[in-house]
Amino acid sequence: xxxxxxxxxxxxxxxxxxxxxxxxxxxxxxxxxxxxxxxxxxxxxxxxxxxxxxxxxxxxxxxxxxxxxxxxxxxxxxxxxxxxxxxxxxxxxxxxxxxxxxxxxxxxxxxxxxxxxxxxxxxxxxxxxxxxxxxxxxxxxxxxxxxxxxxxxxxxxxxxxxxxxxxxxxxxxxxxxxxxxxxxxxxxxxxxxxxxxxxxxxxxxxxxxxxxxxxxxxxxxxxxxxxxxxxxxxxxxxxxxxxxxxxx
Amino acid sequence: xxxxxxxxxxxxxxxxxxxxxxxxxxxxxxxxxxxxxxxxxxxxxxxxxxxxxxxxxxxxxxxxxxxxxxxxxxxxxxxxxxxxxxxxxxxxxxxxxxxxxxxxxxxxxxxxxxxxxxxxxxxxxxxxxxxxxxxxxxxxxxxxxxxxxxxxxxxxxxxxxxxxxxxxxxxxxxxxxxxxxxxxxxxxxxxxxxxxxxxxxxxxxxxxxxxxxxxxxxxxxxxxxxxxxxxxxxxxxxxxxxxxxxxxxxxxxxxxxxxxxxxxxxxxxxxxxxxxxxxxxxxxxxxxxxxxxxxxxxxxxxxxxxxxxxxxxxxxxxxxxxxxxxxxxxxxxxxxxxxxxxxxxxxxxxxxxx
Numbered sequence: 001x002x003x004x005x006x007x008x009x010x011x012x013x014x015x016x017x018x019x020x021x022x023x024x025x026x027x028x029x030x031x032x033x034x035x036x037x038x039x040x041x042x043x044x045x046x047x048x049x050x051x052x053x054x055x056x057x058x059x060x061x062x063x064x065x066x067x068x069x070x071x072x073x074x075x076x077x078x079x080x081x082x083x084x085x086x087x088x089x090x091x092x093x094x095x096x097x098x099x100x101x102x103x104x105x106x107x108x109x110x111x112x113x114x115x116x117x118x119x120x121x122x123x124x125x126x127x128x129x130x131x132x133x134x135x136x137x138x139x140x141x142x143x144x145x146x147x148x149x150x151x152x153x154x155x156x157x158x159x160x161x162x163x164x165x166x167x168x169x170x171x172x173x174x175x176x177x178x179x180x181x182x183x184x185x186x187x188x189x190x191x192x193x194x195x196x197x198x199x200x201x202x203x204x205x206x207x208x209x210x211x212x213x214x215x216x217x218x219x220x221x222x223x224x225x226x227x228x229x230x231x232x233x234x235x236x237x238x239x240x241x242x243x244x245x246x247x248x
Numbered sequence: 249x250x251x252x253x254x255x256x257x258x259x260x261x262x263x264x265x266x267x268x269x270x271x272x273x274x275x276x277x278x279x280x281x282x283x284x285x286x287x288x289x290x291x292x293x294x295x296x297x298x299x300x301x302x303x304x305x306x307x308x309x310x311x312x313x314x315x316x317x318x319x320x321x322x323x324x325x326x327x328x329x330x331x332x333x334x335x336x337x338x339x340x341x342x343x344x345x346x347x348x349x350x351x352x353x354x355x356x357x358x359x360x361x362x363x364x365x366x367x368x369x370x371x372x373x374x375x376x377x378x379x380x381x382x383x384x385x386x387x388x389x390x391x392x393x394x395x396x397x398x399x400x401x402x403x404x405x406x407x408x409x410x411x412x413x414x415x416x417x418x419x420x421x422x423x424x425x426x427x428x429x430x431x432x433x434x435x436x437x438x439x440x441x442x443x444x445x446x447x448x449x450x451x452x453x454x455x456x457x458x459x460x461x462x463x464x465x466x467x468x469x470x471x472x473x474x475x476x477x478x479x480x481x482x483x484x485x486x487x488x489x490x491x492x493x494x495x496x497x498x499x500x501x502x503x504x505x506x507x508x509x510x511x512x513x514x515x516x517x518x519x520x521x522x523x524x525x526x527x528x529x530x531x532x533x534x535x536x537x538x539x540x541x542x543x544x545x546x547x548x549x550x551x552x553x554x555x556x557x558x559x560x561x562x563x564x565x566x567x568x569x570x571x572x573x574x575x576x577x578x579x580x581x582x583x584x585x586x587x588x589x590x591x592x593x594x595x596x597x598x599x600x601x602x
Contacts, residue, residue, distance in 0.1 A: 123374060125374040128420060140385075142371040144373070174502070
């Protein structure tokens with residue numbers, strides 16, 4: 001266990017002025033991901049409506065979160081959490097929390113993260129934990145992580161079972177879908193002794209309508225890297241917003 | 249930081265100076281990666297997967313175990329036999345579960361630690377990820393990662409092997425894949441007559457010598473020594489098979505310039521790996537080389553060398569074939585260390601000599 005906590009702190013590479021001197025100086029910052037459609041939370045058997053008026057239900061809504069960076073934009077310093085990978089699933093209250101050990105005394109104004117897995121981990125062989133291929137987020141016929149997966153049913157789909165299925169990936173060259181998301185905190189976050197809870201909301205409706213128009217009726221499936229996957233990724237990169245920040 | 253943690257780790261490093269990156273439990277016996285003289289540094293160097301006798305033995309058993317597949321008898325070795333340099337002996341397409349066939353010809357397996365990408369189109373980016381493709385392919389082993397792991401977990405024999413290799417009995421996908429890479433990456437071919445000639449332990453005949461000279465001029469830019477492949481993708485002007493519609497590298501990159509480009513296969517042990525090309529379309533070496541003489545190339549995007557090179561003479565092809573025969577490595581073909589470890593193993597497999 002001790003080795004684990006050593007690695008976790010080791011994973012924080014401080015490119016700014018922050019440093020960790022003693023264990024006591026660490027405070028936990030929790031990023032809690034809540035997945036919804038508009039104002040409602042995702043639940044099985046619930047029917048939602050997207051921006052095109054298409055009804056749909058959700059059976060899978062999963063994505064990776066990695067390369068989290070907390071930045072102090074005034075002093076231009078940042079903390080990078082390089083080796084932490086999280087798999088966010090529907091509304092799984094246990095899985096959907098990213099715990100970050102952060103040095104006390106720092107201030108940060110923005111959070112950024114990759115909604116996916118960086119190319120380096122896509123190319124460095126068998127992984128474990130959130131990146132275990134057992135999680136069903138890895139393409140076996142053609143190496144690479146499924147960065148985000150969204151499946152369900154909709155009367156707007158002409159596919160069998162009226163299903164729609166999006167498995168979005170691509171980690172290199174023109175197929176790359178791993179641009180980071182940057183969120184500005186409503187107020188500067190001062191890390192003191194108290195745990196910090198930041199709730200980030202993801203709105204599934206952004207998948208269908210945003211930079212690109214991708215109604216279910218026209219695009220009921222996308223299951224490989226390529227131009228369509230990039231369009232979906234452009235859209236879902238905009239689905240995140242900070243809902244609340246609290247201290248406990 | 250905690251100093252008590254540091255001491256035992258250093259102890260491990262000191263115990264295995266020969267394997268500097270080893271953080272293995274101290275009961276394992278490190279195995280030295282085989283890097284033949286004159287080979288470049290390998291791409292896969294076991295840095296994150298320390299090579300041990302125990303890990304290798306586990307990987308070998310997995311390779312030969314048909315129970316990993318949905319029909320219980322399709323092992324890796326069903327399509328990759330040692331006597332065929334780990335290709336599929338005289339099969340155009342290989343037999344997977346449920347009487348299904350692969351869509352490509354099974355390539356030989358050796359010197360894989362030097363490959364950056366795998367499969368004829370480079371679909372697989374790492375030696376450790378590769379087994380997931382045959383394991384989960386409906387036309388290969390037809391299983392799921394979960395089922396494969398459950399099978400291993402339920403087998404007390406494997407519990408012992410996992411413990412020996414990794415320190416405890418936990419079966420994880422990462423351990424299974426690490427073990428398989430310990431076996432597949434360890435298969436090395438560098439003991440052919442050609443290698444002995446380079447080391448001045450043997451001599452080419454006149455025909456072989458002629459062939460080698462032609463080879464260096466006409467073939468070595470792609471079939472580059474010492475691996476006899478540049479590991480790149482080329483379109484050598486073979487017509488598209490309109491049943492298979494296999495566009496090779498383009499499937500992966502989406503770039504039209506990669507249309508019909510396939511990874512250059514190694515020519516080591518080439519006399520053991522008939523039939524030839526990604527789809528096994530050619531029987532016989534002379535047929536496989538003949539397009540360098542006949543040039544029936546319709547595809548204007550084919551490689552410059554095939555479109556504009558001087559056609560080979562018939563006699564040059566004969567010399568080349570003599571040379572290619574010097575690339576067979578009988579040590580590899582009969583190395584007991586790579587042989588089936590399962591007594592009376594009954595997997596689906598062709599038999600030599602029929």
